[in-house]
Amino acid sequence: MYILNLALKRLISRPANTLLSLLLFAIGISIISLIILADRQMKESVQRNLAGVDLVMGAKGSPVQLILSSVLHADYPTGNINLREAQNIARNPLVKQYIPLALGDNYRGFRIVGTTIEYAELYNAALAEGRWFEDVPEVTVGYRVARMTGLEVGDRFYGVHGFRDVGHAHDYFHYTVTGIMAQTGSVVDNLILTPIESVWAVHDGHDHDHDGHNHDDCDHEHHEHDHDECDHHHDNHQHHNHDSHDDHEHSHFHQAENHLDDPQLNEIRLRIEAGEDISREEMEFFIASQQHAHAPGVDDHREITAMLLVYRSPAANIQLPRMINESTNMQAASPALELNRLFSLLAFGFDALNLIAWAIIIISGINIFVHLWNTLKRGIAEIALMRVMGAGRQKVFVMLLVQGMILAFGGWIAGVFLARAIWWFLPSFHFMPDVAFAMLQPGELLLLIYALATGLLASIIPAWMAYRTDVHFTLTRPENA
Amino acid sequence: MLTTHSLIFQYPYGNPFAFPDLQCKAGESLLILGESGSGKTTLLHLLSGILTPQSGDLEVDGTKINQLKNTERDVFRGKQMGMVFQKHFFMEGLSVFENLKAAQKLSGSLSDISHLEQLMEKLGISHLSKKKPYKLSQGEQQRFSIARALANKPSYLLADEPTSSLDDRNCEKFIELIRLPLTEKPVSWIIATHDQRLKKYFSNIYEL
Structure with missing residues (x-):
């Protein structure tokens, strides 16, 4: 738990970098989240509107x-x-x-x-x-x-x-x-x-x-x-x-x-x-x-x-x-047939949006990596100090991973909320009923898993660097001695 | 009691250092004098378990440090040894007080807030506890470093060139500081330096 606390404090101490990472991640997530909401809303409302008409x-x-x-x-x-x-x-x-x-x-x-x-x-x-x-x-x-x-x-x-x-x-x-x-x-x-x-x-x-x-x-x-x-x-x-x-x-x-x-x-x-x-x-x-x-x-x-x-x-x-x-x-x-046809046309648009969103998420992942990497490089002495104070290699490794995961998780939460905020202000289509979509969609939970995996992937190299930190070498570097 | 026995350490592609046997009883202090490149820092890092000797024995209060596993050695160092460096390191995101607490947490010790408060009080940095360490002056940072080194009530306090960048007046102040009864149990200071000014304050001196 203390490692989580430290990871958070480290992120907070670099507010600009952290906000940028979160925002970028949130934008990617919110696009996908919106697609999930729109897709579900459209299918559900259409299903309701078909009302058994053959x-x-x-x-x-x-x-x-x-x-x-x-x-x-x-x-x-x-x-x-x-x-x-x-x-x-x-x-x-x-x-x-x-x-x-x-x-x-x-x-x-x-x-x-x-x-x-x-x-x-x-x-x-x-x-x-x-x-x-x-x-x-x-x-x-x-x-x-x-x-x-x-x-x-x-x-x-x-x-x-x-x-x-x-x-x-x-x-x-x-x-x-x-x-x-x-x-x-x-x-x-x-x-x-x-x-x-x-x-x-x-x-x-x-x-x-x-x-x-x-x-x-x-x-x-x-x-x-x-x-x-x-x-x-x-x-x-x-x-x-x-x-x-x-x-x-x-x-x-x-x-x-x-x-x-x-x-x-x-x-x-x-x-x-x-x-x-x-x-x-x-x-x-x-x-x-x-x-x-x-x-x-x-x-x-x-x-x-x-x-x-x-x-x-x-x-x-x-x-x-x-x-x-x-x-x-x-x-x-046939309403079912024609609307399926229409949806398959719309699906191209959704697919394109999805692709853009994933590109943004991957870039956000790289951004998280760069953020962690830079912080680590600049503050490698901090890692050495942690080791001096008794933290094992695993602890600093986990801390860096947790930092990446926090950014991804925070980005996911912000994205899901952002999607709902946008959804709320979106002019509803004429045939779309007013249904509140506060609930998390299953697709969004899946998205969380992908998000955390992205965070993990982005932080694994910095975490490995932290793990490998040579305490003696770091502390005796000319700029530290 | 800290004892070493024929410690030998060799850097990759470097000449081996053979260190004289050391002995430091609990509560006693020790000065390791040597020129740059004589291996002072290497010796301090061997004593603290940051480096592992190629051969020889190192025993601290009955524990053979060089036989511990990596993580055990990290924890042993965190709990039994405080370290003070010429440059003052700290965790940027944490306040002075949080930094002191980190020393307790990261070594796995129980947090003892009253001990930390007493330390800050005695070192005269209580009013700085909520500040970020990088906002402190050099002198304040040194006192903060000592407080952190003492956070886990260690038996030994290892200092690497603590005075070499200080003028005479501040050097004396440092000596006054380390002579303060900062903790209930006496602490052994082991100071590695090339600063000849410290010689007069120590009876137990090893020259490398």
């Missing part, structure tokens, strides 16, 4: 863009798709659940998402206040939205077209806040959820009288075109009122089932439910029959931005995306 259907374009815009709400959408067409694909025994998304507006930078209550359920969002949105002008706002904008239950606000704060305000249509969600740690915290019809109402709004734009609007409009569609949404609302999620989850599926009067279709459906694979032909036949069941004489021009799909069986992954991409004018993208 496939996203949207307009053709960049699949990464589709995923970013409709799952992470971080990019502009690729375009619109026809709701009816999307439903025809989604009403499919391979699909357990489908959720439409209609984007287009924001409120003070927070996206207004037209969807169903199932979207909130997907993220296990709970209410903190008020109730869920039910009818057209109603919105339920995410935790962070409420915190940042100060929106409260009962407030009314106008949406702004686009995804940025500035733009054309839809000042003829106001939303009403009916509820505020509790924190989920997912992207939902940054969203304003509303029935999909709200988004339609806003954008069709110019043609209408704006005083009566909810149910009436829907009934009125849809009576002309399509009874089913409007009824469908009313069904949904009834389900929400009764809070019967189980029924609800299957409602789409059962709707599809109603059309299955063909025994061959029934057989395919049963096989899918049993978890068996079906051939591509069977799948296409099935989808075509669905379209047939829904399509005739229907002219629904309703559009949405994207449709999120949750598979019933993994077999869907083999058939569905290819089918959509090849035989429709929509694209299908």
Whole structure:
């Protein structure tokens, strides 16, 4: 213990050198530490934001863009798709659940998402206040939205077209806040959820009288075109009122089932439910029959931005995306796949940063070596004196090693703290939830081992020099005698 | 009691030194006089175990120093022998008091703070205890060196040219210092020097 004390005192007696060594080491460590934090944060938040969505259907374009815009709400959408067409694909025994998304507006930078209550359920969002949105002008706002904008239950606000704060305000249509969600740690915290019809109402709004734009609007409009569609949404609302999620989850599926009067279709459906694979032909036949069941004489021009799909069986992954991409004018993208692709691109950046950080750490190691070497050379008489006072060779050897280790350990601690300080002030990405990362990451503990090894390596030669110090020769050198 | 018997030491590529047999009883003091290059420092370093003789015996209070292992010899020196050099060495990062404590700690002795305080008191450096040694004057540094040499209550105090850079007045002061009853048990001073001025103060003199 006394050796540790002496090592510390020796370092403190050269504050400039010691601070430089610590700082340099800390910079290298903090970069790696930040990479570890960012990597973990990104993967975790993305995992949370995927929320079990297996496939996203949207307009053709960049699949990464589709995923970013409709799952992470971080990019502009690729375009619109026809709701009816999307439903025809989604009403499919391979699909357990489908959720439409209609984007287009924001409120003070927070996206207004037209969807169903199932979207909130997907993220296990709970209410903190008020109730869920039910009818057209109603919105339920995410935790962070409420915190940042100060929106409260009962407030009314106008949406702004686009995804940025500035733009054309839809000042003829106001939303009403009916509820505020509790924190989920997912992207939902940054969203304003509303029935999909709200988004339609806003954008069709110019043609209408704006005083009566909810149910009436829907009934009125849809009576002309399509009874089913409007009824469908009313069904949904009834389900929400009764809070019967189980029924609800299957409602789409059962709707599809109603059309299955063909025994061959029934057989395919049963096989899918049993978890068996079906051939591509069977799948296409099935989808075509669905379209047939829904399509005739229907002219629904309703559009949405994207449709999120949750598979019933993994077999869907083999058939569905290819089918959509090849035989429709929509694209299908797998969030997991596309985000992995994105991460592997980011990984190059991380690797480069990592390399720089390790270069800095190695230079810090050399710096520690030079520091110890110089101190030893200048103060070799101190080592001789220690020996005269009864310290064995091993003691002075260990003391030099401890000095190197203290610098490395101190640099590691400073680096880990520095990383957290930087992390704290870093502007968080839109899709990144506010999660405190005070905890040490396993990667950082590994980093500590590398750091100590660097300290050891840097100090081993000075320590050996100290070990080999010839007391007699040192004390009788001309400058000492 | 410190005795040597036909000590021979040879530096690599150098001529061998053959030293006369020495004897120094507990509490007695000894002056080793010799010109530069006569082997005074070599002899002192042999006595303290810093160097090991090629042949001959060295016995201190019943312990054969030249038969100890390296680490044992380091500890024996730390505990039984104080050393004072012409130049005053110290550990830069430590204060005067911490330096004295280091002498106790590094030799593995129990720390005896009251002894250190008494030493500083008697040597008149109590007020300097928190200062770094390099801030002390030459005279203060010499008293500090003596205090450190006595930190472990050694039986022998080995001094190498302690007075050669001092003027006559300070030389006398040094003699006064070493005659002070600084510790409870008497200390044997073994002084190696070429300084003829010291001759008159010692009865036990070896000339190399």
